[in-house]
Amino acid sequence: MATFVKCIAHFLYLTDRKKEVIISGGFNIYPADIEQVLAEFPEILDAAVVGVPSNKWGETPIAFVRAPGSDALEIKEKVNSKVGKFQRVAQVVLVDDIPRSSIGKVLKRELRDAFLRESEEHAGNNSDATAKIRKEV
Numbered sequence: 001m002a003t004f005v006k007c008i009a010h011f012l013y014l015t016d017r018k019k020e021v022i023i024s025g026g027f028n029i030y031p032a033d034i035e036q037v038l039a040e041f042p043e044i045l046d047a048a049v050v051g052v053p054s055n056k057w058g059e060t061p062i063a064f065v066r067a068p069g070s071d072a073l074e075i076k077e078k079v080n081s082k083v084g085k086f087q088r089v090a091q092v093v094l095v096d097d098i099p100r101s102s103i104g105k106v107l108k109r110e111l112r113d114a115f116l117r118e119s120e121e122h123a124g125n126n127s128d129a130t131a132k133i134r135k136e137v
Contacts, residue, residue, distance in 0.1 A: 022051030022059045027086040029061055037082045043067045046098045050112045060090040064111050
């Protein structure tokens with residue numbers, strides 16, 4: 001499993017695992033970059049970003065956010081105003097909890113699979129899909 005590294009001013013920074021990189025419209029999007037922006041907002045207690053298939057872009061980023069009492073559209077607008085145009089999240093899903101493994105690693109596959117499953121079941125009606133994901137996750 002490869003890990004991506006950025007070199008800035010002769011310092012190396014680990015950015016993300018290769019399998020988690022989102023390729024959208026030919027651009028590599030590192031979920032950790034978007035998660036770092038989400039972590040700056042005080043109302044957000046936890047967040048994870050995953051890529052989901054997109055007919056237009058190949059993949060598109062979706063943010064799963066634990067922010068009790070917050071508005072998903074407001075969070076989406078805030079995060080998208082702070083990231084590059086190609087990094088913008090397509091949707092913010094409010095969840096009660098972010099699933100983690102026994103060692104605390106975010107289980108991104110579970111988030112992605114729940115989103116895709118509910119999107120298929122409720123094609124075109126993401127509000128119902130979001131509500132069910134919130135209960136499952």
